[in-house]
Amino acid sequence: MxxxxxxxxxxxxxxxxxxxxxxxxxxTSAFFYWQPAMKCLTDLFPNTTVYTSRWHGFAPGLEDSFRxxxxxxxxxxxxxxxxxxxxxxxxxxxxQIVGRLSKFKPDVVFSNAFxxxxxxxxxxxxxxxxxxxxxxxxxxxxxxxxxxxxxxALRRWMVQTADACISNSHAGRDYLINVLNSDPERTFVQPYxxxxxxxxxxxxxxxxNELSDLPNPRFLYVGSLIPRKGLKPWLNACANLERREIGDxxxxxxxxxxxxxxxxxxxxxxxxxxxxxxxxxVPYHQLGAYFQQSDIFVLxxxxxxxxxxxxxAMVLGKPVLCSEYAGAVELIRDGENGYRCNxxxxxxxxxxxxxxxxxxxLASQLGENARQTMAQYTPEAAADFMKQVIERVxxxxxxx
Numbered sequence: 379m380x381x382x383x384x385x386x387x388x389x390x391x392x393x394x395x396x397x398x399x400x401x402x403x404x405x406t407s408a409f410f411y412w413q414p415a416m417k418c419l420t421d422l423f424p425n426t427t428v429y430t431s432r433w434h435g436f437a438p439g440l441e442d443s444f445r446x447x448x449x450x451x452x453x454x455x456x457x458x459x460x461x462x463x464x465x466x467x468x469x470x471x472x473x474q475i476v477g478r479l480s481k482f483k484p485d486v487v488f489s490n491a492f493x494x495x496x497x498x499x500x501x502x503x504x505x506x507x508x509x510x511x512x513x514x515x516x517x518x519x520x521x522x523x524x525x526x527x528x529x530x531a532l533r534r535w536m537v538q539t540a541d542a543c544i545s546n547s548h549a550g551r552d553y554l555i556n557v558l559n560s561d562p563e564r565t566f567v568q569p570y571x572x573x574x575x576x577x578x579x580x581x582x583x584x585x586x587n588e589l590s591d592l593p594n595p596r597f598l599y600v601g602s603l604i605p606r607k608g609l610k611p612w613l614n615a616c617a618n619l620e621r622r623e624i625g626d627x628x629x630x631x632x633x634x635x636x637x638x639x640x641x642x643x644x645x646x647x648x649x650x651x652x653x654x655x656x657x658x659x660v661p662y663h664q665l666g667a668y669f670q671q672s673d674i675f676v677l678x679x680x681x682x683x684x685x686x687x688x689x690x691a692m693v694l695g696k697p698v699l700c701s702e703y704a705g706a707v708e709l710i711r712d713g714e715n716g717y718r719c720n721x722x723x724x725x726x727x728x729x730x731x732x733x734x735x736x737x738x739x740l741a742s743q744l745g746e747n748a749r750q751t752m753a754q755y756t757p758e759a760a761a762d763f764m765k766q767v768i769e770r771v772x773x774x775x776x777x778x
Contacts, residue, residue, distance in 0.1 A: 402486070410437040413574075427444075466520070486508075549705060550705065597734075603633055608679050615724045627653065682705060698716035699716060
Protein backbone atom coordinates (compact mmCIF):
# COMPACT_ATOMS: atom_id res chain seq x y z
CA MET A 379 0.00 0.00 0.00
CA UNK A 380 1.30 3.45 -0.83
CA UNK A 381 -0.02 6.80 0.26
CA UNK A 382 -1.90 8.76 -2.38
CA UNK A 383 -3.73 12.05 -2.18
CA UNK A 384 -7.40 12.05 -3.17
CA UNK A 385 -8.36 15.53 -2.03
CA UNK A 386 -6.91 18.82 -0.88
CA UNK A 387 -5.14 18.50 2.45
CA UNK A 388 -5.58 21.18 5.13
CA UNK A 389 -2.53 22.68 6.79
CA UNK A 390 -3.72 25.14 9.42
CA UNK A 391 -5.86 27.07 6.93
CA UNK A 392 -6.13 26.22 3.25
CA UNK A 393 -4.45 23.45 1.32
CA UNK A 394 -0.94 22.19 1.98
CA UNK A 395 1.69 24.50 0.54
CA UNK A 396 4.96 22.59 -0.03
CA UNK A 397 6.91 25.84 -0.03
CA UNK A 398 5.86 26.54 3.56
CA UNK A 399 6.11 23.03 5.04
CA UNK A 400 9.30 22.48 7.02
CA UNK A 401 10.57 18.89 6.72
CA UNK A 402 13.33 17.30 8.79
CA UNK A 403 14.96 13.94 8.06
CA UNK A 404 16.88 12.35 10.95
CA UNK A 405 19.52 10.04 9.47
CA THR A 406 22.10 8.71 11.88
CA SER A 407 24.29 7.98 8.84
CA ALA A 408 23.56 9.92 5.64
CA PHE A 409 25.53 7.71 3.29
CA PHE A 410 25.73 8.55 -0.42
CA TYR A 411 22.87 6.28 -1.46
CA TRP A 412 20.38 8.33 0.60
CA GLN A 413 21.17 11.51 -1.25
CA PRO A 414 19.27 11.23 -4.57
CA ALA A 415 15.94 10.92 -2.76
CA MET A 416 16.83 13.74 -0.36
CA LYS A 417 17.61 15.98 -3.34
CA CYS A 418 14.26 15.18 -4.97
CA LEU A 419 12.39 15.70 -1.70
CA THR A 420 14.02 19.12 -1.39
CA ASP A 421 12.88 19.91 -4.92
CA LEU A 422 9.30 19.35 -3.68
CA PHE A 423 9.75 20.84 -0.20
CA PRO A 424 12.45 23.54 -0.30
CA ASN A 425 12.43 23.87 3.50
CA THR A 426 13.94 20.42 4.05
CA THR A 427 16.94 19.74 6.29
CA VAL A 428 18.77 16.46 6.78
CA TYR A 429 20.20 15.98 10.27
CA THR A 430 22.96 13.41 10.63
CA SER A 431 25.71 12.27 12.96
CA ARG A 432 27.74 10.66 10.19
CA TRP A 433 28.34 12.66 7.03
CA HIS A 434 30.50 11.45 4.13
CA GLY A 435 30.12 14.52 1.95
CA PHE A 436 27.95 14.94 -1.12
CA ALA A 437 27.95 12.32 -3.86
CA PRO A 438 29.22 13.54 -7.25
CA GLY A 439 26.50 15.41 -9.09
CA LEU A 440 24.53 16.15 -5.92
CA GLU A 441 26.70 18.84 -4.38
CA ASP A 442 24.72 21.27 -2.19
CA SER A 443 21.41 19.85 -3.47
CA PHE A 444 19.89 19.83 0.04
CA ARG A 445 20.64 21.27 3.45
CA UNK A 446 22.68 19.19 5.88
CA UNK A 447 23.10 19.79 9.61
CA UNK A 448 25.79 17.61 11.20
CA UNK A 449 24.83 16.96 14.82
CA UNK A 450 27.83 15.71 16.75
CA UNK A 451 29.07 12.20 16.10
CA UNK A 452 27.46 8.84 16.70
CA UNK A 453 29.27 6.02 18.50
CA UNK A 454 28.59 2.32 17.98
CA UNK A 455 29.23 -0.06 20.87
CA UNK A 456 29.22 -3.76 19.95
CA UNK A 457 27.38 -5.79 22.58
CA UNK A 458 27.29 -9.20 20.92
CA UNK A 459 28.79 -10.46 17.67
CA UNK A 460 27.07 -12.87 15.32
CA UNK A 461 28.52 -14.75 12.33
CA UNK A 462 25.31 -14.75 10.32
CA UNK A 463 23.65 -11.54 11.45
CA UNK A 464 24.14 -7.95 12.50
CA UNK A 465 24.80 -8.84 16.10
CA UNK A 466 23.69 -6.56 18.91
CA UNK A 467 24.92 -2.97 19.22
CA UNK A 468 24.19 0.15 21.18
CA UNK A 469 24.25 3.38 19.20
CA UNK A 470 25.02 6.58 21.06
CA UNK A 471 23.55 9.61 19.30
CA UNK A 472 24.26 13.22 20.27
CA UNK A 473 21.40 14.77 22.22
CA GLN A 474 21.97 18.17 20.60
CA ILE A 475 19.35 17.09 18.07
CA VAL A 476 16.70 18.47 20.44
CA GLY A 477 18.09 21.98 20.24
CA ARG A 478 18.56 21.78 16.47
CA LEU A 479 14.95 20.73 15.91
CA SER A 480 13.72 23.36 18.34
CA LYS A 481 15.51 26.01 16.31
CA PHE A 482 14.32 24.69 12.92
CA LYS A 483 10.72 24.12 14.08
CA PRO A 484 9.82 21.43 11.52
CA ASP A 485 6.23 20.58 10.68
CA VAL A 486 7.13 16.97 9.84
CA VAL A 487 10.01 14.80 10.98
CA PHE A 488 11.00 11.57 9.25
CA SER A 489 13.18 9.57 11.63
CA ASN A 490 15.12 6.45 10.76
CA ALA A 491 14.32 3.35 12.84
CA PHE A 492 13.75 3.21 16.60
CA UNK A 493 16.81 4.92 18.03
CA UNK A 494 17.23 7.76 20.51
CA UNK A 495 16.57 10.46 17.92
CA UNK A 496 13.21 8.93 17.04
CA UNK A 497 12.31 8.71 20.72
CA UNK A 498 13.22 12.37 21.27
CA UNK A 499 11.22 13.45 18.22
CA UNK A 500 8.18 11.57 19.49
CA UNK A 501 8.47 13.11 22.96
CA UNK A 502 8.55 16.52 21.28
CA UNK A 503 5.02 15.87 20.04
CA UNK A 504 3.74 16.44 23.57
CA UNK A 505 4.88 20.08 23.55
CA UNK A 506 4.38 20.97 19.88
CA UNK A 507 2.23 20.21 16.86
CA UNK A 508 5.03 18.18 15.31
CA UNK A 509 4.16 15.23 13.05
CA UNK A 510 6.56 12.27 13.18
CA UNK A 511 6.98 9.53 10.58
CA UNK A 512 9.03 6.47 11.56
CA UNK A 513 11.04 5.03 8.67
CA UNK A 514 11.80 1.33 9.22
CA UNK A 515 14.18 0.20 6.50
CA UNK A 516 13.14 -3.44 6.51
CA UNK A 517 12.63 -6.51 8.67
CA UNK A 518 15.35 -8.95 9.68
CA UNK A 519 15.92 -11.14 12.75
CA UNK A 520 18.70 -9.15 14.41
CA UNK A 521 16.95 -5.79 14.18
CA UNK A 522 13.37 -6.89 14.86
CA UNK A 523 14.08 -8.02 18.44
CA UNK A 524 11.00 -10.25 18.44
CA UNK A 525 12.25 -12.03 21.59
CA UNK A 526 12.80 -8.85 23.60
CA UNK A 527 9.56 -7.88 25.44
CA UNK A 528 11.06 -4.61 26.69
CA UNK A 529 12.17 -3.42 23.26
CA UNK A 530 8.90 -4.49 21.67
CA ALA A 531 6.90 -2.62 24.30
CA LEU A 532 8.89 0.56 23.65
CA ARG A 533 8.56 0.17 19.89
CA ARG A 534 4.81 -0.40 20.15
CA TRP A 535 4.48 2.84 22.09
CA MET A 536 6.59 4.59 19.46
CA VAL A 537 4.50 3.46 16.47
CA GLN A 538 1.30 4.29 18.33
CA THR A 539 2.61 7.77 19.10
CA ALA A 540 3.89 8.38 15.57
CA ASP A 541 1.66 9.87 12.90
CA ALA A 542 2.73 7.30 10.29
CA CYS A 543 5.27 4.57 9.55
CA ILE A 544 6.97 3.72 6.27
CA SER A 545 9.14 0.84 5.08
CA ASN A 546 11.04 -0.09 1.95
CA SER A 547 9.72 -3.64 2.03
CA HIS A 548 6.47 -5.51 2.58
CA ALA A 549 8.29 -7.58 5.21
CA GLY A 550 9.03 -4.34 7.07
CA ARG A 551 5.39 -3.25 6.86
CA ASP A 552 4.22 -6.66 8.06
CA TYR A 553 6.51 -6.38 11.08
CA LEU A 554 5.24 -2.90 11.89
CA ILE A 555 1.60 -4.02 11.70
CA ASN A 556 1.63 -7.61 12.93
CA VAL A 557 4.31 -7.36 15.62
CA LEU A 558 4.24 -3.70 16.70
CA ASN A 559 0.49 -3.19 16.16
CA SER A 560 0.91 -0.20 13.88
CA ASP A 561 -2.33 1.05 12.34
CA PRO A 562 -2.51 -0.40 8.78
CA GLU A 563 -4.13 2.86 7.61
CA ARG A 564 -1.01 4.76 8.70
CA THR A 565 1.63 2.25 7.62
CA PHE A 566 2.91 2.57 4.07
CA VAL A 567 5.34 0.62 1.93
CA GLN A 568 7.39 1.71 -1.06
CA PRO A 569 11.15 1.74 -1.65
CA TYR A 570 12.40 5.16 -0.53
CA UNK A 571 16.08 4.20 -0.35
CA UNK A 572 16.72 4.09 -4.09
CA UNK A 573 19.76 4.99 -6.18
CA UNK A 574 20.15 7.77 -8.67
CA UNK A 575 22.17 7.32 -11.82
CA UNK A 576 24.13 10.59 -11.57
CA UNK A 577 26.86 9.11 -9.37
CA UNK A 578 26.81 5.62 -10.86
CA UNK A 579 27.09 6.26 -14.61
CA UNK A 580 30.72 7.36 -14.72
CA UNK A 581 33.63 7.11 -17.11
CA UNK A 582 34.68 3.49 -16.70
CA UNK A 583 37.61 3.42 -19.14
CA UNK A 584 40.23 3.00 -16.40
CA UNK A 585 38.30 0.14 -14.78
CA UNK A 586 37.72 -1.40 -18.21
CA ASN A 587 41.49 -1.52 -18.72
CA GLU A 588 42.03 -2.84 -15.19
CA LEU A 589 39.65 -5.76 -15.78
CA SER A 590 40.36 -6.37 -19.48
CA ASP A 591 42.00 -9.75 -18.85
CA LEU A 592 38.98 -11.18 -17.03
CA PRO A 593 36.69 -13.53 -18.98
CA ASN A 594 32.93 -13.15 -19.18
CA PRO A 595 30.57 -13.63 -17.57
CA ARG A 596 31.86 -11.53 -14.71
CA PHE A 597 30.15 -11.98 -11.35
CA LEU A 598 30.48 -8.94 -9.07
CA TYR A 599 30.23 -8.53 -5.32
CA VAL A 600 30.37 -5.11 -3.62
CA GLY A 601 30.44 -4.81 0.16
CA SER A 602 32.27 -5.60 3.36
CA LEU A 603 34.19 -8.85 3.69
CA ILE A 604 32.56 -9.94 6.93
CA PRO A 605 30.82 -13.20 7.90
CA ARG A 606 27.30 -11.76 7.66
CA LYS A 607 27.69 -11.04 3.95
CA GLY A 608 27.98 -14.73 3.03
CA LEU A 609 31.11 -14.57 0.87
CA LYS A 610 32.48 -17.93 1.98
CA PRO A 611 29.35 -19.93 1.01
CA TRP A 612 29.32 -18.18 -2.36
CA LEU A 613 32.99 -18.98 -2.96
CA ASN A 614 32.25 -22.55 -1.89
CA ALA A 615 29.57 -22.65 -4.59
CA CYS A 616 32.20 -21.35 -7.05
CA ALA A 617 34.48 -24.21 -6.03
CA ASN A 618 31.59 -26.57 -6.73
CA LEU A 619 31.21 -24.97 -10.16
CA GLU A 620 34.92 -25.38 -10.82
CA ARG A 621 34.78 -29.11 -10.15
CA ARG A 622 32.01 -29.42 -12.74
CA GLU A 623 34.18 -27.79 -15.43
CA ILE A 624 31.24 -26.14 -17.16
CA GLY A 625 33.02 -23.15 -18.69
CA ASP A 626 34.86 -19.90 -18.18
CA UNK A 627 33.87 -17.03 -15.88
CA UNK A 628 35.40 -14.58 -13.39
CA UNK A 629 34.64 -13.09 -9.99
CA UNK A 630 35.22 -9.46 -9.00
CA UNK A 631 35.15 -8.60 -5.30
CA UNK A 632 35.03 -4.92 -4.38
CA UNK A 633 35.43 -4.18 -0.70
CA UNK A 634 37.56 -5.09 2.29
CA UNK A 635 37.12 -6.46 5.77
CA UNK A 636 38.23 -8.77 8.53
CA UNK A 637 37.78 -12.00 6.54
CA UNK A 638 39.74 -11.10 3.39
CA UNK A 639 42.85 -13.11 4.28
CA UNK A 640 40.75 -16.15 5.20
CA UNK A 641 38.74 -15.89 1.97
CA UNK A 642 41.86 -15.56 -0.16
CA UNK A 643 43.27 -18.69 1.49
CA UNK A 644 40.00 -20.52 0.81
CA UNK A 645 40.24 -19.65 -2.88
CA UNK A 646 43.82 -20.93 -3.08
CA UNK A 647 42.98 -24.14 -1.24
CA UNK A 648 40.00 -24.82 -3.53
CA UNK A 649 41.64 -24.01 -6.84
CA UNK A 650 39.62 -20.91 -7.74
CA UNK A 651 42.18 -18.19 -7.02
CA UNK A 652 42.64 -17.64 -10.77
CA UNK A 653 38.94 -16.79 -11.03
CA UNK A 654 38.93 -14.05 -8.40
CA UNK A 655 40.05 -10.42 -8.69
CA UNK A 656 40.33 -8.73 -5.29
CA UNK A 657 39.83 -5.03 -5.93
CA UNK A 658 39.68 -3.81 -2.34
CA UNK A 659 37.83 -0.76 -1.12
CA VAL A 660 37.13 1.96 -3.69
CA PRO A 661 35.54 5.43 -3.36
CA TYR A 662 31.80 5.55 -3.89
CA HIS A 663 32.11 7.62 -7.05
CA GLN A 664 34.07 4.77 -8.67
CA LEU A 665 31.64 1.96 -7.81
CA GLY A 666 29.52 2.55 -10.88
CA ALA A 667 32.44 1.67 -13.12
CA TYR A 668 32.71 -1.79 -11.57
CA PHE A 669 28.98 -2.36 -11.94
CA GLN A 670 29.21 -1.32 -15.58
CA GLN A 671 32.14 -3.64 -16.31
CA SER A 672 30.42 -6.68 -14.78
CA ASP A 673 27.64 -8.94 -16.04
CA ILE A 674 25.86 -10.27 -12.94
CA PHE A 675 25.69 -8.90 -9.41
CA VAL A 676 25.72 -11.27 -6.43
CA LEU A 677 24.53 -10.57 -2.88
CA UNK A 678 24.94 -13.80 -0.85
CA UNK A 679 24.15 -12.17 2.52
CA UNK A 680 22.82 -13.97 5.57
CA UNK A 681 21.07 -10.79 6.75
CA UNK A 682 20.38 -7.37 5.23
CA UNK A 683 17.38 -5.24 6.12
CA UNK A 684 17.40 -3.80 2.60
CA UNK A 685 20.49 -4.18 0.39
CA UNK A 686 20.96 -0.99 -1.60
CA UNK A 687 23.64 -2.57 -3.79
CA UNK A 688 20.93 -4.74 -5.34
CA UNK A 689 19.09 -1.66 -6.57
CA UNK A 690 22.32 -0.01 -7.72
CA ALA A 691 23.12 -3.04 -9.87
CA MET A 692 19.62 -3.23 -11.29
CA VAL A 693 19.41 0.45 -12.21
CA LEU A 694 22.55 -0.10 -14.30
CA GLY A 695 20.98 -3.06 -16.06
CA LYS A 696 22.56 -5.96 -14.18
CA PRO A 697 20.67 -9.08 -13.14
CA VAL A 698 21.08 -10.10 -9.52
CA LEU A 699 21.65 -13.37 -7.71
CA CYS A 700 20.08 -12.19 -4.47
CA SER A 701 19.98 -13.96 -1.15
CA GLU A 702 16.50 -14.56 0.18
CA TYR A 703 17.74 -13.00 3.43
CA ALA A 704 18.03 -9.50 1.91
CA GLY A 705 15.05 -7.16 2.11
CA ALA A 706 15.55 -6.11 -1.51
CA VAL A 707 14.89 -9.68 -2.65
CA GLU A 708 11.26 -8.57 -2.96
CA LEU A 709 12.29 -6.84 -6.20
CA ILE A 710 13.70 -10.02 -7.75
CA ARG A 711 11.52 -12.11 -10.04
CA ASP A 712 13.10 -15.50 -10.73
CA GLY A 713 14.11 -15.90 -14.33
CA GLU A 714 13.02 -12.36 -15.23
CA ASN A 715 15.47 -9.91 -13.65
CA GLY A 716 17.62 -12.28 -11.63
CA TYR A 717 17.28 -15.21 -9.25
CA ARG A 718 16.61 -15.63 -5.57
CA CYS A 719 19.00 -17.94 -3.78
CA ASN A 720 19.71 -19.42 -0.39
CA UNK A 721 23.40 -19.00 0.55
CA UNK A 722 23.19 -22.23 2.55
CA UNK A 723 22.27 -24.28 -0.55
CA UNK A 724 25.57 -24.53 -2.41
CA UNK A 725 24.34 -26.74 -5.25
CA UNK A 726 21.48 -24.34 -5.96
CA UNK A 727 23.88 -21.39 -5.94
CA UNK A 728 26.24 -23.16 -8.34
CA UNK A 729 23.35 -24.14 -10.64
CA UNK A 730 22.21 -20.52 -10.89
CA UNK A 731 25.72 -19.35 -11.77
CA UNK A 732 25.94 -22.12 -14.35
CA UNK A 733 22.88 -20.73 -16.14
CA UNK A 734 24.81 -17.55 -16.94
CA UNK A 735 28.03 -19.37 -17.85
CA UNK A 736 26.26 -21.71 -20.26
CA UNK A 737 23.98 -19.05 -21.80
CA UNK A 738 26.03 -15.95 -22.75
CA UNK A 739 22.92 -13.93 -23.68
CA LEU A 740 21.09 -14.48 -20.41
CA ALA A 741 22.81 -11.70 -18.43
CA SER A 742 21.91 -8.97 -20.92
CA GLN A 743 18.34 -10.24 -21.28
CA LEU A 744 17.68 -10.32 -17.53
CA GLY A 745 19.68 -7.14 -17.05
CA GLU A 746 17.39 -5.15 -19.31
CA ASN A 747 14.43 -6.45 -17.32
CA ALA A 748 16.19 -5.35 -14.14
CA ARG A 749 16.58 -1.85 -15.56
CA GLN A 750 12.88 -1.77 -16.41
CA THR A 751 12.01 -2.92 -12.88
CA MET A 752 13.91 0.04 -11.48
CA ALA A 753 12.13 2.49 -13.78
CA GLN A 754 9.30 2.62 -11.21
CA TYR A 755 11.66 3.03 -8.24
CA THR A 756 13.37 6.33 -8.95
CA PRO A 757 14.44 9.07 -6.52
CA GLU A 758 11.60 11.16 -7.94
CA ALA A 759 9.11 8.37 -7.14
CA ALA A 760 10.56 8.07 -3.62
CA ALA A 761 10.17 11.81 -3.05
CA ASP A 762 6.60 11.72 -4.36
CA PHE A 763 5.86 8.85 -1.98
CA MET A 764 7.16 10.92 0.94
CA LYS A 765 5.08 13.87 -0.27
CA GLN A 766 1.96 11.70 -0.18
CA VAL A 767 2.83 10.55 3.34
CA ILE A 768 3.24 14.17 4.41
CA GLU A 769 -0.16 14.97 2.94
CA ARG A 770 -1.60 11.98 4.78
CA VAL A 771 -0.31 13.07 8.19
CA UNK A 772 -1.78 16.51 7.61
CA UNK A 773 -5.20 14.94 7.19
CA UNK A 774 -5.39 13.75 3.58
CA UNK A 775 -6.91 10.50 2.45
CA UNK A 776 -5.13 7.38 1.26
CA UNK A 777 -6.04 4.37 -0.80
CA UNK A 778 -4.29 1.29 -2.17
